[in-house]
Amino acid sequence: MTPLPALVLLPIVGGGLAWLAERIQPHTASPARDASWWVALGILIVETLLLVLVTVRHPDHAGPWLGHFSTPWIPAMGIAVRLDMDGLSLSLIWLSLILCFLCLFLATRQVTVNAGAFHFLFLATLTGIIGTFLATDLFLFFFFWELMLVPMFVLIAAWGHEDRQRAAMKFFMFTQGSGLLMLLSILGLVIAHYRESGVLTFDYFTLARTPLSPALSMLLMLGFFTAFAVKLPVVPVHVWLPDAHTQAPTAASVLLAGILLKTGGYGMIRFNVMLFPDAASRFAPIAMGLGVAGILYGAWLSCAQDDVKRLIAYSSISHMGFVLLGIFTGSRIGMQGAIIQMLAHGLGTAALFLVAGAIQERLHTRDMHRIGGLWAAMPRLSSTGLFFAVAALGMPGLGNFTGEFLVLLATWHVSPTIATLTTAGLVLSAIYALRMVNRIFLAAARADLRPVRDIPARQMAVFACVMAFLVVLGLYPQPFMTFSTPSPLPVTDVTGQTAATP
Amino acid sequence: MIGHDVFLPAPLLAVPSGIMVMLAATVWRRSAGRSLACAMVTLLLALAVVGRHTGGRPDNGDSLFIQDRWTSYTAALIIFSTLCILLMSWRDRGHDGTTRVDEYSLLFMLGTLGALAMVFSANYMPFFLGLEILGVSITGLATFRYRPVMAGCEAAMKYLILSGVSSAIFLFGTGLAYGVTGSLRFTPPVAAGGMPAALPVAATVMVLAGMFFKLSAAPFHMWLPDVMEGAPVPVAAFVAVVSKIAIFSALVRYFGTGAQPPFLNDIVSVVIILTIMAGNLLALRQTSLTRLMACSSIAHVGYLLIAFLCPGHVQSGAITVYLAAYAASTLGVFATMTAFASPDGPDGTRIAQWRGLFFSRPFLASAMALMLFSLAGIPPGIGFLAKFEVAATGVEHQRDVLLCTLIIGSIIGLYYYLNIIRIMMTAPLLPAHPLKRHARPELAALVIVLTIIVVIGGLFPARAIHPLLPAPPAPPGLPDGMTH
Structure with a gap:
């Protein structure tokens, strides 16, 4: 009896309960008594317990995979509900859960309209994300990949800020359209395997053994790459991101930046590099070039923003460039650096979005021209903001530094030129991060600043936990690096038939 | 030649019987409610017997109708869709006593009969009859929109004329096909010895054009938005779902599923x-x-x-x-x-x-x-x-x-x-x-x-x-x- 299906289904079922809870007991005057919030919290706690169970239990089979579940779904098409968990998916699910707790404690209570529906969609997104991290049947993977867009679309379109609907449409169309290319690639791979072996299957491990011609594998890899590149995002197809992040409600911004972008990185590791290792290595120079372009472009535009959330969004593009760079260096260190960078960016950027959300909630603006000198009024929030801004610029001792350093190290072995250019991105990141801190927190207090309330101490405690995570990631990343490495099973399958599928 | 053939799929027996009952009931006393109920019962009956047939199937393949899993599937889909559409129309029934009358459901039933005939046909004749029955019923149904009246009439006129043109093209193709093969079997004509090769091609293309017209495939798609907009909402659903399933089913039957x-x-x-x-x-x-x-x-x-x-x-x-x-x-x-x-x-x-x-x-x-x-x-x-x-x-x-x-x-x-x-x-x-x-x-x-x-x-x-x-x-x- 494996808990993996429960892990996937629990959030959406629990979300339904949360919605029902709100409809049974309509929203009362005090937000603290919100029934749907409590149900959502309970669901997340149960989910965490399940995840602890998965983490500590001894896998009941040999091999590096921690969990496995499989049952036929559409036998006529060779489609199965197949879930497998390795260190990479487990660590990303942990990240997702931590961020969901952050959202619940710091952001979703501010939702006053239709809170039940909000929590349902919030948890439904979580189901899509966890399913994406676990699915090893390509059809199922694509199902979850598309499924997580729907609740996120509604979250942005219904609860977002002033220009929310345009941003939501853009987000949906970019990700869905690129997803269709991935669909074609999946089908192409399946049909190629069918021609080769006469077996129609969508199983990841079986398909990884398909012999492909170089041209075909490059074509299929590009289909996957496009979908993941839009999600990550990589520079020419990043257009949806600044709008979506800026317009989304705080909790959705956190989910978007913290986890949804990571599904792109996860997909690149799991599918691009591991399914098509040869094509990926041939494509690596272009991918690394795009990564550097993303780092510089994101950081450059981030320097020019006045909108706080937009600034953070562009900095995400820059940070995700490191992930792309690390994945395609082709070395183990680069991969580990990319994963550490994903975890650290997830935590740090989520916290920054929460800080920005708190500022907007109090001042009703995101324009840095109209915010200034908050330090005196809100010392707690300001110090939090300072900490995470410094983390974003890559301060040694914090998680981002570890990730960026490892990526740079790996890149240097491949191409010193790219590594040098990347370092310029680090300088730019220092500029935008410090500029943001200066303008929002440190500048002279504005005369027309309304009296505001600082964040309460218990929220500060929540932020402190995230800070602790980042510090641990920065000072002692070794256990995370070894733990979160993707299980190398399919890669060995390509070269030799020694490893058995779990 | 076909007089001795009594092979008949059961839905094609059930639906006309129901229509007869409805007509008789109309003669006795007009009641929209009874008509609708009768139509529903008939459809449920037809759904229950969708895979059955009367008589033995002739082996030489010259029968008018055919029955297999494909016909059962599409016929069930058509009957189910009509049931849904009748349920949608329930609301309109008592709303305006002067215009909503019992021929509304009667026309739906006739249209369904046409669609079913198209699905089951293995011969040009029942297919064409089905096509026309369906077309004429939709023309009648489209005028049922009472607000504004002109929109319904316009939709009906457009449908009547365009569907007439497409039927004519289809009929021409049928004639050519008969000329080539000397048979009315519902398959693409193949040139016999001594025939110019262009003749069967022309026949096939004309049949295809007629079908595409009804299927609203481009470049024959222009009528569909106008007709659906002018017709009442349930009728629009009927045009969009039932008639398209029927014609697509016949298309697959006609051209087969091979290359x-x-x-x-x-x-x-x-x-x-x-x-x-x-x-x-x-x-x-x-x-x-x-x-x-x-x-x-x-x-x-x-x-x-x-x-x-x-x-x-x-x-x-x-x-x-x-x-x-x-x-x-x-x-x-x-x-x-x-x-x-x-x-x-x-x-x-x-x-x-x-x-x-x-x-x-x-x-x-x-x-x-x-x-x-x-x-x-x-x-x-x-x-x-x-x-x-x-x-x-x-x-x-x-x-x-x-x-x-x-x-x-x-x-x-x-x-x-x-x-x-x-x-x-x-x-x-x-x-x-x-x-x-x-x-x-x-x-x-x-x-x-x-x-x-x-x-x-x-x-x-x-x-x-x-x-x-x-x-x-x-x-x-x-x-x-x-x-x-």
Whole structure:
């Protein structure tokens, strides 16, 4: 009896309960008594317990995979509900859960309209994300990949800020359209395997053994790459991101930046590099070039923003460039650096979005021209903001530094030129991060600043936990690096038939 | 020659009997309610006997009708759709006593009879009769719109004239085919010795043109938005779902499921590209929901034709699932429209009227959103699987151009489907719109049933994928796809 299906289904079922809870007991005057919030919290706690169970239990089979579940779904098409968990998916699910707790404690209570529906969609997104991290049947993977867009679309379109609907449409169309290319690639791979072996299957491990011609594998890899590149995002197809992040409600911004972008990185590791290792290595120079372009472009535009959330969004593009760079260096260190960078960016950027959300909630603006000198009024929030801004610029001792350093190290072995250019991105990141801190927190207090309330101490405690995570990631990343490495099973399958599928 | 043949599929016996009873009842005393009830009972009966037949099937293949799993499937789909549409029309029945009369359901039954005849036919004659019965019934039904009267008349006139033209083209093709082969069997003519090769090609193309006209494939698609907009909402659903399933079923029967001859391949490929692009691009600028659904229906015909053109291992599943997905989702949208409409308020045909529905009627809006997502091919609706399978057929044959069209069309389609959802999410102009809500349990039930079908079909579709198509000349590939 494996808990993996429960892990996937629990959030959406629990979300339904949360919605029902709100409809049974309509929203009362005090937000603290919100029934749907409590149900959502309970669901997340149960989910965490399940995840602890998965983490500590001894896998009941040999091999590096921690969990496995499989049952036929559409036998006529060779489609199965197949879930497998390795260190990479487990660590990303942990990240997702931590961020969901952050959202619940710091952001979703501010939702006053239709809170039940909000929590349902919030948890439904979580189901899509966890399913994406676990699915090893390509059809199922694509199902979850598309499924997580729907609740996120509604979250942005219904609860977002002033220009929310345009941003939501853009987000949906970019990700869905690129997803269709991935669909074609999946089908192409399946049909190629069918021609080769006469077996129609969508199983990841079986398909990884398909012999492909170089041209075909490059074509299929590009289909996957496009979908993941839009999600990550990589520079020419990043257009949806600044709008979506800026317009989304705080909790959705956190989910978007913290986890949804990571599904792109996860997909690149799991599918691009591991399914098509040869094509990926041939494509690596272009991918690394795009990564550097993303780092510089994101950081450059981030320097020019006045909108706080937009600034953070562009900095995400820059940070995700490191992930792309690390994945395609082709070395183990680069991969580990990319994963550490994903975890650290997830935590740090989520916290920054929460800080920005708190500022907007109090001042009703995101324009840095109209915010200034908050330090005196809100010392707690300001110090939090300072900490995470410094983390974003890559301060040694914090998680981002570890990730960026490892990526740079790996890149240097491949191409010193790219590594040098990347370092310029680090300088730019220092500029935008410090500029943001200066303008929002440190500048002279504005005369027309309304009296505001600082964040309460218990929220500060929540932020402190995230800070602790980042510090641990920065000072002692070794256990995370070894733990979160993707299980190398399919890669060995390509070269030799020694490893058995779990 | 065919006088001794008594082979008759049971639905073709049940539906005309029901129509006779309805006619007799009309003579005795006119009552719209009794007529509707009689129609429902007949349809349920026909649904129950959909796989049965009378008499023995002649072996020489010269019978008028044919019956296999494909006919049973499409006939069941047609009967089920008509049942849904009749349920949608229930509301209109008592509303306006002067115009709503019992021939309304009678015409629906006649149209269903025509559609069934097309599905079961193995000969040009019953097919043409079915085509005409369906066409004439739709002409009558389209005029049932009473507000504004002119719109209904215009729709009916347009349909009458254009359907007459297409029937004439089809009939010409039939005549040529008969000239070539000397038989009225419902298959593409093959040139006998000494015939010019162009004659069967011309015959096939004319038959195809007639069918494309009814199927509203580009470049014969222009009539559909006008007719659907002018007709009452249930009739629009009938045009979009029942008549298209019938004609598509006959198309598959006529051309078979094997590889198509090269000239046909090229023609249909061009038609597919035109259809998908025309449907989606036309839908972009629509402000009327029925027109938008008409355009989306044109586009879906294009997607469906891709599966028709790509025989192989996944074709059968793709076509069956796509038909079911299209029928359920489209009916769902129309059922939601009927449930949304109120006699003294908006009738739901303008997109702008749907503004803020998520706030005023969240469940209706959610159902509508689910149907639209399903049409756009997004999980968890059954449309996701359908689009997936259609893409699989295309990939299997490496139809790169068609696949690109499919993707571009889907992205455009996503825009206008999402746009409706966006409008439903926009805050309403007037807070708390005080509209009298009419309890309509039958519509609520219909919407719920269709929602369940769409969701369950999307999540557990394994049972829907059976080899249902008529057996192609070539073996269809490996029967088992299991890996473990």
